[in-house]
Amino acid sequence: MKLPEQVTRLGVVIAVIAAIVLLLRFVILPESFFSAKPHQAAAVVREMAKPIHHAGVAACRECHEEQYQEKYGGAHRDIACENCHGPAAAHAADENAPKPPKPREREFCLNCHAFDSSRPNGFPQVDPQQHNPRKKCLTCHEAHDPVPPKVPRDCAGCHGRIARTKALSTHALIECTACHTVDERHFTDPRGALPTKPESREICGRCHTADATDPQASESVVDMATHGGIYVCWECHYAHLPEGSK
């Protein structure tokens, strides 16, 4: 069948365009133009070559072994130098570079240590308005080994959320030690010497039975023999806020 003239013309145009494209793609231009792989490989090289700004503890230690040893045994042992002193790679590489700052303002320490209810239980926190207001933390605490000048007697220092919750409850005036036995060592080695948790109903029974003799005995009493079946009290009652939030 003879192709109509217009089809041949159109066909030629299409063929020329196709030929140019195919030639460019498969013959003229290098294969690497059409693959993302070499670009990606080059990107990896560029990424690896990016400048490093934090030197890392090992690098700091090379010259500051003394401070490292100071930190080693204390509560701040796991904190990297650059956490407080900022990125120091330039300083580690060149002694004449500007030195990393030594943060001395109160706000700096409060960033971590001001009381915040979302912080995990057991993390040492202070109430900024109560704890030596306006005083620089470094006055009493050595930054690299922040042993408190006096062993804290108040559980609220590390158990702030629990203490403040308890403060709103009917148990507010009950000491933590009334139910939890605390060894002296807990203040210096918290995880090594954990306080006890109540194990029997009798602890609550000291105040919550009809014939309770404790000076803080409560008016809400139950029959220890029958109330609550086989369960211990705190499986249902939250001891730090027994009446609930209402």
Added chain:
Amino acid sequence: MNKRDFLKDAILFFPAAATLQALASDASATADATATAGATPNDYDATRHWYGMGVDINKCIGCNRCVEACKAENDVPEEPFFFRTWIERYRIHENGETTVECISSKPRPPEQTEQAEPVDPTVVRTFFVPKLCNQCAHPPCVQVCPVGATFQTEDGVVLVNSQTCIGCRYCIQACPYGARYLNPRTRTADKCTFCYHRITEGLLPACVEVCPTEARIFGDLKGQADRLVRFHRLNKINVLKEDLNTEPKVLYANMDGEVR
């Protein structure tokens, strides 16, 4: 145009093309050599590693040092609109309601550090959650990139090639975790790289380096003696948005069901 002219042009085309090709293949050979030879400085073998991160939610104190260190290390714009990593605060109330806020984009006013925050007795659980790119093993962002500018390395890190990224923002849309942003300076997509330039030198990512409580740990899931491998063994692990099948490599321990 008649057939004769057309054929003449066609025939001349080929020697011209061949000459060009000869020149071009010389150029490409050099280019290819550079690309592969330069790929592994310091004899770093990416196939021997498979990086991941472990986050223990019970340990995060919400100090934001990781966010600051990341911005300093990676030249991320200071403004609160661009983050490679950030911290979220969760408050779960006794009636089941959950409130979340991002504490990294709201700067803490200086006066606030002097005030004791009151405790809300209706809050039954509250904690901080560090977030970052999950460096998914099955990344949806890589899937949608039209030009192959974002890709996964052999050691499991998802990178963006800022020289070929066209800034179409499809990857940012495809990320279920909000981990990506468009870098306003380079106008290309950007995100956490696990501090690739550090980890390939044996250092820790900046956020892991400065975390004061070791809430973040970094490791190599292919490693034998590795902190992340231990983390993976000892903890009940959760990942974010598991149902989307992205296979994140940021493993969360002690993650509450309310975390998104």
Added chain:
Amino acid sequence: MSAIPESLLEQLGQQLQQVQGFIYPNEVETQWAILIVVYPYITGIVAGAFILASMVKVFNVVEVQPIYRLALLTALAFMLVAGMPLQLHLGHPERAYEIFMTPQPTSAMAMFGFVYLWYLLGILLIEIWFEYRAQMILMAREAKGLMKGVYGALSLFSRDLSPEALAFDKKASKFVTIIGIPSAFLLHGYVGFIFGSVKANPWWGSVLMPIVFLMSAIVSGIAMVMFIYILLSLLRNEKLDMVCLDKIGLFLLVAIIVDFSLEALDYIHRLYQSEESIGILTELVSAKLFTSLVVVQLLLGMLLPLVILVLVRTVRFNEELRKLLYFTSSLLILLGIFSMRWNVVIGGQLYSKSFRGLMAYKMEITGIESLAMALFLLALPFIFLAVLLWLLPPRWMERHAAQIPEEAYPAANLVGRT
């Protein structure tokens, strides 16, 4: 590397202020803004106009013959603009060619580049060429100077006006249209798939998305051709073919019913399944999208035109009133479909993927990604169409029939009445 534009920081600062609830911090920036609303709107019109034209060629709906060429030129005019919002939106428009050099096969966006090229070069241009070839040859004969060369080149210096050649043109045209219909479906279905495949965003990620996008494209394309047809007749002070207009109205009515049913199905399905995202999505609709979705898209853009079009078919209005009603409904529909694109694109970025918060989009008035640019891009196809209508007048053959020698061009073989 360049400095951060002040306008961006200002916009983001304002958008951050308007956040309700919790969002991932990077979500404050609206990644796909007004230009990405304009883009599916324009490609939708291309697909829809072509589908309307295909009614003539493939389904032999002769009543619509008068607007056949107009529909094709409309499709082309909008097609030429379709790529512009994308180009302008890119962070690096100078690298856009990479989509064709190193396309990722898993990326719908990359594949769309090829679908777009195929549709423009393989379907639209070839279709128009076969349709207009005879006319271009005759116009070349009549024209003088530069225009003679232009028409000559456009017709590829073809000369054959024999009945066989003209019959072949018609057959070829039909063949291209037949391939063109699924190509048009692919063109806009792909745009829908670009959104529908994003599992990270439940407002977008749905199986129905490509279908809904396609149906609304067909609606907007038919409405645009109707709108332009009426507008042209007003501007030229010419008589409209009412049979044609009524038929277009019927197609439009059917398309709206199908589109509405699909969108309703989408909403009903979501509400019924009640997945985790339903809470934030209902909040999104009531707090952020109420006016644009319920009022503009649904009521004004779909239900009201639906009622009007049903009325026109059931009550015997006179010609003038029918024209007015068609004009109004097509305008309302065009507005409604634009709103639909807005609701999908911007709507999908007004809620957080954490499902816990809502954001805002503060559109800039001037600049690249701005209202001004959007309006310009929406006006541009009309300018292109004006040029195309001048270059390739749809009814030239009819008007010059008398001047064409009978033996050179038998009247019986006139292709296209318009």
